[in-house]
Amino acid sequence: MDTESTHSGYSNRSNRHGEQSRRERRKLSSKDSSRSERSVIINTPYGPTQASPNHNSEPLLEVPTSVAGDEAPSLQDDNWGETTTAVTGTSELSLSQEEVVGLGKGSEDGLRQGCRRYAPLALGLCVGLLVLATPLAFLVLPAVLWPARLQACGSACEGLFLSVSCKLLILLLAVWAIFLRQAHASLPRVCVYRALLAILTLLLTLSYWLFYGVRILDSQDEDYQGIVQFAVSLVDSLLFVHYLAIVLLELRQLQSCYSLCVIRSTDGETRYYNLGQLSIQRAALSLLEFYYRDFPLHNPALLSASKHRAAKHLAGLKVYTVDGPGNLAGPAGGSGGSQVGGHSRAMISAAARRRDATHNELYYEEADHDRRVRKRRARLVVAVEEAFMHVRRMQQEEQKASPGDVMDVREAALAIFPSMARALQKYLRTTRRQHCHSMDSIQRHLAFCLTHNMSPKAFLEAYLSPGPTLQYGRERWMAGQWTLVSEAAVTSGLKEDTVFSLRCLDFSLAVTVKSIPYIQMTEEYVDPKSHKFTLSLQSETSV
């Protein structure tokens, strides 16, 4: 029995039933014997059964000359079904995923990326410098251009100078805090409010320059106090524009009025978040930050089971007309498709029986898996507890007394790790999470737990349940580049029943927006003395 054969890509022949197709299917499906799934495919003798997307719908046949000699052994091969492995769709898919991920990383234009990241910062710096320089210029220019004719002003001017400098300092710090910090995300479109505020600031400054130029420079005004007051009024207006900026950019979204439902497309993980009035792209950004915190790590290994079931269901019963072209009235193909005549009843009953088999299989498979996981988990817990019993934190006095056999945290972790490594690895393999944790990361986590005096249960929690995406290394995220897919414009605000989705390579997050209802609350005063009680053990009625 040849389970390691790699026959593929042979020319397609007409469909032969019976032993030959069974044998070919065995060869076809054993191509993926490296897959760890062991499942039995009970195939009907008719037609092709694999739903792997890259194969044609007809079975791959061997060269017919060698078949005749091998037919006899295949007939006697009774347990070929137990050792074949399933062809799932993921074998080809995962390969192509890695390819695309590798391509995707290199395809971004470095220069363009840098431009997009730093352009807002550069623009902000320009506007900020302009804003800083203008009042100073207003103050300095008269002293430079016509110093002789300028009236000296006393303490009032000094007070105004102080206020100008103080307000400029505050304005500078405030502008830096809101606008000039490093952006931690690059959004597809420019934020509308920021653009409007920049335009407003520029307009304000330009109009002040206009007035300055016409009224003061041209006419060479001598009243210096008036000029200083002019400069102070400019700084005041800029401070108020900055206040408007704070309200529009920061405060407006604090009060939550929409509830967003986020569903991951692969495994249906759902979370709900309350957000305020935001544009769609900023809401998407907040949601992605929440995604990295709340959603458990995306695990493609857990999805192969349902794909396998879908493949078997699709590759179900097919109906072939043997009566000729006159009977091609009804829909053909697939399980459940029925033709006219006696075929239909037989088809439906066969399909029903087959469906019974599928969910029966699922039930027993899941029960078996649960039992295995629990068994492994019990062994793991015991192994970890025993390992932790061996290591003990040394007290200060002991340290001075016996300097031999003293280890630091890292060595202690390495010392107790081997006793639990096997149990941990087996458990992770059963729950299909072995790719999330490397040995180095496990040892580091163990050292961390030992440093902080954690119990074995605390150490194990990281491995018993999948944690949020952010806790794993960057290479595990499988989601660095996100695409916002939306029917409405991404700079428009959130509204009731807005739907958009965030797509990355492997999966997508579908987001639905619902508004929080208007809550009408009334009050009712309860006098604390009004709580009175009687005991009704034996009621007595007077008649």
Next chain:
Amino acid sequence: MSFIPGQPVTAVVQRIEIRKLRQGEHLILGFSIGGGIDQDPGQNPFSEDKSDKGIYVTRVTPEGPAEVAGLMMGDKVMQVNGWDMTMVTHDQARKRLTKKNEDVVRLLVTRKSLEQAVRHSMM
């Protein structure tokens, strides 16, 4: 007054006829009842057997129609106008006694002293 489960209840009873007194718009009898199958029989101070859920007279207003007719505190009411009172709820008992279209109620009541009196007279 004790009852044996499965056997009919036997008791020595006294027939008391009370004429209702009109007070304002109410017809009153002048006593209070307690007990009933929906009440807690352990709280009954008058019953001999603390699992007895019958209707007992808990108070008799002085100079009222009930006292005049001879009703005493602690009596157990067995029948009212022919209606049984040993297996009724408290509210049903109240309703039987306070029917507006009846002017007179004929009660069958029992008390411990009645049985003793009969036993003495037989000896």
